[in-house]
Each structure stands twice: as structure tokens, then as C-alpha cells.
Amino acid sequence: MKISLNRTVGWVVLVLFAVLFTLPFVWQISTSLKTEDQVGKSEFDLVPKAQTMELDGSRVEVKPVSRSGANQVIEVMEGPKKGAKLTVDSNQLTLRPHLEWSNYSDGFKAFPFFHMLKNTLVICVLVVLGTVLSCSLAAYGLACVQWKGREILFWAMLATMMLPAQVTMIPLFQTFKGLGWINTILPLVVPAFCGNAFFVFMLRQFYRTIPASLMEAARIDGASDVRIWATIVLPLSKAALAVVAVFSFIGAWNDFLGPLLYLMDDEKYTLAIGLARLQGQYSSDWGRMMAMSVVMTLPLVTLFFLAQRTFVEGIKLGGVKG
Amino acid sequence: MKSRTFTGIAFCSPLIFGLVAFTILPVLASLWFSLCNYPILDPPRFVGAANYVELARDDRFWHSVRNTFTYVLLSVPLGMIVGLGLALLLNQKVSGIKVFRTLFFLPTVVPLVANSVLWVRLLNPQQGLVNTFFRAMHMPEAWVPGWLSDEHWALPGLVLMSLWGAGGGAVLYVAALQDVPKELFEAAELDGAGPSQRFRHVTIPMISPVLLFTGVMGLIGGFQEFARAFVMTKGGPWDSTLFYCLHLFNSAFTEFRLGYASAMAWVLFAIILAATAIVMRSSSKHVQYEQ
Structure with a gap:
């Protein structure tokens, strides 16, 4: 019983250290796929996400450009209105998982x-x-x-x-x-x-x-x-x-x-x-x-x-x- | 036999040429330069020991010596302790050990510059992973380190970064641990030695040659630390990460004081030799080689 407890503790510590040593890699890859506005966030989140909003019945990726009061100026990044700048209520924006491959191509x-x-x-x-x-x-x-x-x-x-x-x-x-x-x-x-x-x-x-x-x-x-x-x-x-x-x-x-x-x-x-x-x-x-x-x-x-x-x-x- | 000498020299001729052209002659030239005033554009002019005298009086030089010693005295022992800890974890009889060994070793494969770019971000005071972790643990904001932007935390930041590479030593220690005969542990256990006594009196002495080896290599490498500080901090803030070799490089290639920098190189060589000798001598009583 004692031996198996020792073993379990040893294994848990091993896994903890493995996570600690792997985390910088995971964070590096995750950051490399984040959009500019998401990188700046200080909470711990390894899943790259982007702001999206409902536009003409479909969900499109948008990029926050600046703030004006409670409203947010955004640039539409995809779909027929790509490139358009709109002023929207912050509530309209939701975060969705998104991989920003342009970090690599740029x-x-x-x-x-x-x-x-x-x-x-x-x-x-x-x-x-x-x-x-x-x-x-x-x-x-x-x-x-x-x-x-x-x-x-x-x-x-x-x-x-x-x-x-x-x-x-x-x-x-x-x-x-x-x-x-x-x-x-x-x-x-x-x-x-x-x-x-x-x-x-x-x-x-x-x-x-x-x-x-x-x-x-x-x-x-x-x-x-x-x-x-x-x-x-x-x-x-x-x-x-x-x-x-x-x-x-x-x-x-x-x-x-x-x-x-x-x-x-x-x-x-x-x-x-x-x-x-x-x-x-x-x-x-x-x-x-x-x-x-x-x-x-x-x-x-x-x-x-x-x-x-x-x-x-x-x-x-x-x-x-x- | 004469023809054998010719053959031997022929096979070694690239090596002989390299030793003479890229080591022996440059060493002699460097010794000469260190005794000269040599601003890059004018020819060297003999000034005797003036460069060495100036070094002794140069505050920035002493500052770089202090930084480098602090870095070596922190990073080498801590790296060995973490490496040994990882090795002990890896020396357990559990499945998947090879995967864990690979995970711990992987950070040492990351190219130096890529590693520097990564750690500048990991150590970012606001959005870096390290401080994000501290904040998630509810560390009071006043305690959260400023790392590379704070003169008191920049050097510890680089030490922390170096610990990520502790898996390199761990791989060596694991190999040494697995070579320790099982009978030794069994005998110690029969004599009533507990786990900590077995660790102190069996494990450590048996792997002491490897510990000494990694310690000396770490020491030599630590004194020559250059690229990371060059890429990450440029020696700042307020010279707090001005390592010896960064100061040497700046003296030679931004201030163009080749004589002065050559004198620094010889002092570095002396420091490395002395530190290695001290470690080897003081450890000779404790390190046990198999007979």
C-alpha cells in the first residue's frame, strides 16, 4: 500500500513537471496563432480566439480597431463586406476559436x-x-x-x-x-x-x-x-x-x-x-x-x-x- | 618508418593548419594586442600593462564581473539541482518514461535566438506567461516581478530561463543513476539506511563524476554567456545584465578598443582556469571514481 502511494505521488509530480516544461512550447505555438488584440490580453488562455459578429445572417471574423465610448469600431475581416469599418455595440462581439495563420505568412x-x-x-x-x-x-x-x-x-x-x-x-x-x-x-x-x-x-x-x-x-x-x-x-x-x-x-x-x-x-x-x-x-x-x-x-x-x-x-x- | 610520419602528418594536415592559423597564431596576436593601445584603424602601439591597469580601475568592468559571477553562482547550482530532481523523477519504474525524458530534453533543442525571442515574451511583466501564472495564484500586484524591465529582476529572469534547459543535465544524470549497481542500495537498506541516507551516501557519491562534469561545463559556459543578453536585454536595464562577454564584445566592436578587449579576453581565460581548478580541487575529496 505504502509503495503504491509513493509511486502515485512520484508519478503525479513527474506529470506536473512535464506540464511545466511543456507549457512554454504550448504557449509559444498558441501565441503564434493569436490575433493582435487577443495577444494583449493578460488572462491565461491557450486557445487562440478572434472576435466575431453576426453580419447579414452569417458570423464573420472582425478586428477591433478603436473604441468610441461604449461602442467599438471594428474592421470586417471576411465575407462580402471585407475591409468595411463599422461602429458596433461591444455586446454584439463574441469570441470564437480562431487560428491566425497570417502571423506566419506576414x-x-x-x-x-x-x-x-x-x-x-x-x-x-x-x-x-x-x-x-x-x-x-x-x-x-x-x-x-x-x-x-x-x-x-x-x-x-x-x-x-x-x-x-x-x-x-x-x-x-x-x-x-x-x-x-x-x-x-x-x-x-x-x-x-x-x-x-x-x-x-x-x-x-x-x-x-x-x-x-x-x-x-x-x-x-x-x-x-x-x-x-x-x-x-x-x-x-x-x-x-x-x-x-x-x-x-x-x-x-x-x-x-x-x-x-x-x-x-x-x-x-x-x-x-x-x-x-x-x-x-x-x-x-x-x-x-x-x-x-x-x-x-x-x-x-x-x-x-x-x-x-x-x-x-x-x-x-x-x-x-x- | 619515415613514410609513416609523412602519412600521419598528411592525414592531420588540416588539423595542424587549423591549430596554427586559427588558434596558436591568434592566441599570440591576442596576447600582443592586450599589451597595446589598438584603436581599430591605427596599428597597435605597445603600452605595456596599461590595459590591465585600466581594467582594474574600470567600474563597468567590475560590474560585469559581478553580474557574471552572480549569474554563474545562481544558474549552475540551481540547474544541477533541478536536473537532478528531474533525473530522480525519471528514474522511477513507471510507464512512459521515454516520453517524459523527451519532454524534459526538448527545451535544450530550441535554438538560442528562438529561445531568447520566446523568453522575452514569457517574462513580459504584463502579458507574459510567468506573471500571468503568478497573478492566477493571486500574488499581490506589488510582488509580481518586472523581470527584464526591472534592474533587480532581469538577471534572475535569465536564470529562470536557463533552468528551462535543465533537462540536458537530467539526461546525463539518469544515465548515471541507471549505472549504479542495485546491490549497493540493497546493502545500504539492509544496514538500516533510510531513503534520504541512501540518497546522500549512495546515489550522490555514485553519480558525483557526472555532477562534477556538468558543473564544470556549466561554469565554463556560464562565464561565456553572451548571445542571450545581446538579443534580449542589450545588457540593460542599467547594465544589470551586462555580462562579461557582452562588455568585451562592446569594447571591441562598438568602442573599437581592440587592445582593451584583448586584455579582457585574457582575464576571462584566467578566471575560467582558476574557477575550474578551484572546483576540481575542492571536489576531489567528494568525487568518487570507480576503481
Whole structure:
């Protein structure tokens, strides 16, 4: 009896916390579908609604524009009288559930969304390609090839992991400026082709678990190192490479400081910068801002559900910053 | 053997190039800049330790240090406590645990900027979800926090926001909890240890390496907090969310004082190293690694 009571209490608390942690998402989606006048209400209501009224025998959606005494000036939003402004008694208005999809369509227009999505994806794809390629090559060199100096290189690489990005930020900015790379994606993409200490470390640990006899046998058969890397090591490390790919994609998708420093105009902006700027300009337009934050979140949530196992693997492998 | 050295270097050549070009040389340059007066358009001019001396006298610098320490000292321990609480809830034998685990983890997947946009609204004093909840609980109006528009509540607001991401740590703690051998709990129970004693003397020591790991990572990340303050508050109101790295960024890219900002970057590095060392050393007595 006591055990089952404990269990019930534990389960109830679990559900309560789950609701608490999910509520911001529900509220975000609900706000993204609310009309402007409904967003401003301070009571707790997750169902998006709009004002409607009876007009010529059918119920139409209306938008309150201003007040005049007890009366309300409204704009008709649908039906044959669409666009007409009427003064009506407030009693004539009733709230009905309504999804304001225009927050999404207006948002896409206010903010060249698809253009920025393209910019972001170009950077993400190149960063993923560069990181996977350079890190798996370096990890092979560190784990599968015996050579003098590899320990020194390994420890030098580990030492750089402690270094905050702020230390190298200013000299790198000056260097990229000198190279004429400002307002191009090169400063964001080229370093990805030159390895990443964390991912090299992770892959090296993984490659060391591949039986040396496999590679030795291939070598005796005359296979070159590039061939061994491509035909033995890469196929055996798919799971680890997936972790590198997923987390470098997330890193590039979320990166804020990089694009903030190096991209200068609308033409080049990524979603992260575009949304941050929109936050400054349309700070009062809640519906639209929430719609755009939903749109920016959706791809990563989708990726998470598609690759849940890879996520959990990656987090266990070393707390890649989530 | 000579050819193996060539092969090794060839495979590592992108990494070696990256280490030299994007880390080692910039580090040396940064060290040099930190000893120079370097207004972006003129070449750097050596001034010795002048930047560091000025930092020590700069009230705004100390203010940003205080803000950042306050933020780290609040958000890291609270995040670990909430994460551990969620992990204990998730470690129960009830159905649907995977769904709950996903729900708690999902907030950590939200992109930083989208998260910032969302929390600016959640923390809105009038219409935000957080205060709507407080009002629904009949909290007196004078107590309802002004969050990001109130200099005393802006930093706690960002801490609250960071707690939404506590599920990331929880996933790690759950994995560690499930690795604790059942026999240990049974032995402790046989010896008469109650639930709280088992928690203190078995659970905590057994997962202490993971706790330490998340603590140190949280610390390092916390000191580098930048984007959220940049998007949500610009450091305001009244500099109450002026984090160290935001101050550094402003010094470099709005005031164009590259030497001064470089000195700040080195002080940051020193702070991170010192804080990590202190945590590692003070915890070495308490953290138990399996033999």
C-alpha cells in the first residue's frame, strides 16, 4: 500500500513537471496563432480566439480597431463586406476559436525567411561536410597511424579546448578583414574544414577501438591508408560520424556570434541573425515573432526526433553543449 | 618508418593548419594586442600593462564581473539541482518514461535566438506567461516581478530561463543513476539506511563524476554567456545584465578598443582556469571514481 502511494505521488509530480516544461512550447505555438488584440490580453488562455459578429445572417471574423465610448469600431475581416469599418455595440462581439495563420505568412514576408533559410542551410551543409571530413581524417592520423609527434599534436589540440573563443576572436576578425572575407561565409565555413578539437578527440577515442588486425590485413593486401580510411574506418564509425554531423549542424544553425561578426547585410544574414534583428524591430508584434521562433525551432526539433539515438549518444559522449 | 610520419602528418594536415592559423597564431596576436593601445584603424602601439591597469580601475568592468559571477553562482547550482530532481523523477519504474525524458530534453533543442525571442515574451511583466501564472495564484500586484524591465529582476529572469534547459543535465544524470549497481542500495537498506541516507551516501557519491562534469561545463559556459543578453536585454536595464562577454564584445566592436578587449579576453581565460581548478580541487575529496 505504502509503495503504491509513493509511486502515485512520484508519478503525479513527474506529470506536473512535464506540464511545466511543456507549457512554454504550448504557449509559444498558441501565441503564434493569436490575433493582435487577443495577444494583449493578460488572462491565461491557450486557445487562440478572434472576435466575431453576426453580419447579414452569417458570423464573420472582425478586428477591433478603436473604441468610441461604449461602442467599438471594428474592421470586417471576411465575407462580402471585407475591409468595411463599422461602429458596433461591444455586446454584439463574441469570441470564437480562431487560428491566425497570417502571423506566419506576414512573418515570412517581413523577414526574407526563405532567403535566410537558404543562407543558413548553405553554411550548415558546408560546416557539416568540412567538420566530418577534416575530423575523421585527423582522427585516423592520430589513432591509426604510428608516427613520431602524434602525441604532441594530440596534447596540443586538447590544450586548445580550454581556450575561450573570446581570446582568438579579435585577431581572427582582423585576419579575415585583411583577407577581404568580411560579409562572405568564408570565416564561418573555412575553419570547419580544419578540424574541431572536441570532435577529433571523440573520433580518435572511437577509432582506437577498431581492431588493428582489420587494418593490418588490408595493408598487407596492398591497400593504401586513404583506402583503409574510406573502406574500413568510415563504414565502421557511422554512428560516431552521425554524432559529429548532428552536433556540428546544430552548432552552425545556432551560431550567433560568428554571423554577427562577419555577415553585414540582409542578403547574407542567417536565420539566427535575422530573427535577432526582427526582435529589435517588431518587439511589439508578438504573434509574428512567436510564429518566426516556431519556424526556427521546428527544423531542430524534427532533427531531434529523427536522430534521437544519435542525440543521446552525443550527450553521453561528452556533454556537447545542448 | 619515415613514410609513416609523412602519412600521419598528411592525414592531420588540416588539423595542424587549423591549430596554427586559427588558434596558436591568434592566441599570440591576442596576447600582443592586450599589451597595446589598438584603436581599430591605427596599428597597435605597445603600452605595456596599461590595459590591465585600466581594467582594474574600470567600474563597468567590475560590474560585469559581478553580474557574471552572480549569474554563474545562481544558474549552475540551481540547474544541477533541478536536473537532478528531474533525473530522480525519471528514474522511477513507471510507464512512459521515454516520453517524459523527451519532454524534459526538448527545451535544450530550441535554438538560442528562438529561445531568447520566446523568453522575452514569457517574462513580459504584463502579458507574459510567468506573471500571468503568478497573478492566477493571486500574488499581490506589488510582488509580481518586472523581470527584464526591472534592474533587480532581469538577471534572475535569465536564470529562470536557463533552468528551462535543465533537462540536458537530467539526461546525463539518469544515465548515471541507471549505472549504479542495485546491490549497493540493497546493502545500504539492509544496514538500516533510510531513503534520504541512501540518497546522500549512495546515489550522490555514485553519480558525483557526472555532477562534477556538468558543473564544470556549466561554469565554463556560464562565464561565456553572451548571445542571450545581446538579443534580449542589450545588457540593460542599467547594465544589470551586462555580462562579461557582452562588455568585451562592446569594447571591441562598438568602442573599437581592440587592445582593451584583448586584455579582457585574457582575464576571462584566467578566471575560467582558476574557477575550474578551484572546483576540481575542492571536489576531489567528494568525487568518487570507480576503481
